[in-house]
Amino acid sequence: MRTLIGRLFFLLIAISFLGCSAPVTEEDFDAESAWEELEGVLREQYAYLDRQDAAFEETIGAFKARAAKAGSIKEFIDLSQSFLRHFQDPHLNLGPYDENDFSVFPTGSDLRAVYEDEIFLIEDVKAGGTADLAGIRPGAELIEIDGLEPKEAVEAVLGVPFDSLSADKLTYGINIALGGYRNRQREILLKEEDGPVSYPLAASYQAIDELNNGPTLSFERIGEFGYIRFNNSLGNQETTRAFEDAISSLLDTEALIIDLRNTPSGGNTGVAEPILGHFVETKTAYQLYRTQKKGVPYTEAEMKTAYAKPNAPYYSKPFVVLAGRWTGSMGEGMTIGLDAIGAVEVIGAPMADLLGGIKTTKLKESNAWLEFGFERMYHVDGTFREDYEPGTMISPADRDANGDDPSLSLALSVLEKAIQDSK
Structure with a gap:
């Protein structure tokens, strides 16, 4: 019996090793094969390839020719990173990174x-x-x-x-x-x-690192209005409780300002949906999406719906949303979601355009990993999330020439008018 168990154990170990291929060595590295693998994943699984301009195939051809001459894995990775930036998609990244790589955008941007x-x-x-x-x-x-x-x-x-x-x-x-x-x-x-x-x-990154060591959000009263600002925390589960505490403290305000301008690192629906739930009384659609898979382009995939479910306490007063250049990924999803479920207005600048729901795959021919959008996101009205812009545009949206906050000032004016009009 022990012999049988031992054999089964070693068989499982052997199978696991077969499933995890050894890293390619510099001696065995083949740049052409590595490029074909990268391009193949993009063409089959990346849900945003159709956003590229007419000259994009020429760009692919030019980089493909250069990649074929890469003399090392590092040279191939560096070249591939430059190539991927032509997609203008901050969610499209390739690593591993080293000290000579640029900071991840827009998280590492100020x-x-x-x-x-x-x-x-x-x-x-x-x-x-x-x-x-x-x-x-x-x-x-x-x-x-x-x-x-x-x-x-x-x-x-x-x-x-x-x-x-x-x-x-x-x-x-x-x-x-x-x-x-x-x-x-x-x-x-x-x-x-x-x-x-x-x-x-x-x-x-320093300011972001310092922010991560502080509270997930801040809130205050500005006259008769409440104000809640997220501190790049939409991936932190503690944010849902902090938001609940903030809403509870601000329930008696006349209106609310929700500031999503500092969410460059995005987050997840496990944090976002409970927050959205404070603004709905019934199960409410806040975003649509389609998933692209190998052999199934997003245009042929089923359109699915993401919902916000009621979450106490319910905030029944008017609210506006602030968004801008550092509103990224789940921050963008929350912005269009809050717009869909009843924001009086969304104020700010075009958002960061971190495209889609993402996944990461290993590229075995180059020991690299590729992070890319495989889910195409939509506003509930059927338009692409990346095409959404605030209803009231303002530039700059974070700091003006005097060092003031133009979006917040405008939001206060919008809410004052909304309250007056309702009386």
């Missing part, structure tokens, strides 16, 4: 720049981030990032000549560059009214 009239301008500054605390304000012209001119910085991010890129890709590339390299101090040179000013900034 500045927003835009390309206009052949220069890069600071468009917004993340409230409470390192750049905000250093005094950087919208309107300044970007001159250098870590000693590189913007043109060079964009080329380092996207891996192709500056002149070959669209304005959208230039903007996407510069915003990744502004986040700097992982866990490294940055040096940002700006042209302001009084001339060039250099800003030494801590690694962009």
Whole structure:
């Protein structure tokens, strides 16, 4: 009997090892096979391939030719990371990372720049981030990032000549560059009214790390209104209890402001749905989705519905939502969900466009992992989540040139008018 059990044990061990292939060595690495594996997963399982422009097949061809010449696994991974940034999808990532990789965007971002009239301008500054605390304000012209001119910085991010890129890709590339390299101090040179000013900034992750050590959200009364701001905490189960406590404390307010502008890392429905439940009296749809699988494109998949179920205490008063450049993933889902279930208004800037529900798969030909959106998300009205924009747009949405909060000021005005109109 013991012999039989022993044989079964070793058989199970052998099967488990067969299921877990050994990492490919540098000697056995084949760059062409690694590229075919990466491209195959994207074409079969990535639910957002159809968002790419007409020139995208040319981009694939160009990177494929370069990837075939990669002399090492690291060179292949670095090249693949540059290639994937052309999708302009912060949810599409490939690792492992090292110290020479850029910070994950938008989590590792605290500045927003835009390309206009052949220069890069600071468009917004993340409230409470390192750049905000250093005094950087919208309107300044970007001159250098870590000693590189913007043109060079964009080329380092996207891996192709500056002149070959669209304005959208230039903007996407510069915003990744502004986040700097992982866990490294940055040096940002700006042209302001009084001339060039250099800003030494801590690694962009530092403010997020400090935030993670604090409360999951903050809340207060502003006159007769309640205000709740999430601290990049939609993946933390403690947030649901903290929100319940906040709502309970603010039940007697005339209206509520829900601030989702600091949710760049996203989260999960296990946190979001109980929060949404405080604003519904019956089971209510807040988001639609389709899942793409190998051999089944999302366009042919069943449209499914995500629901919020009632959760006490119920908040029956008017509420508005604040969203912006650092509203990401589940933050975007909550924004469209709150819009669907009855927000008076959504105020802010276009969101971060972290596309879809994500999963991670191992790429055995390169020892890499690929994180990508396999679920296509929709507003309950049937439009794509990534196409949603706040009903009341404002730019900048986090910090204005005076260091004030323009979205919050506008939200207070909107609620005051809503209360007056209801009387």
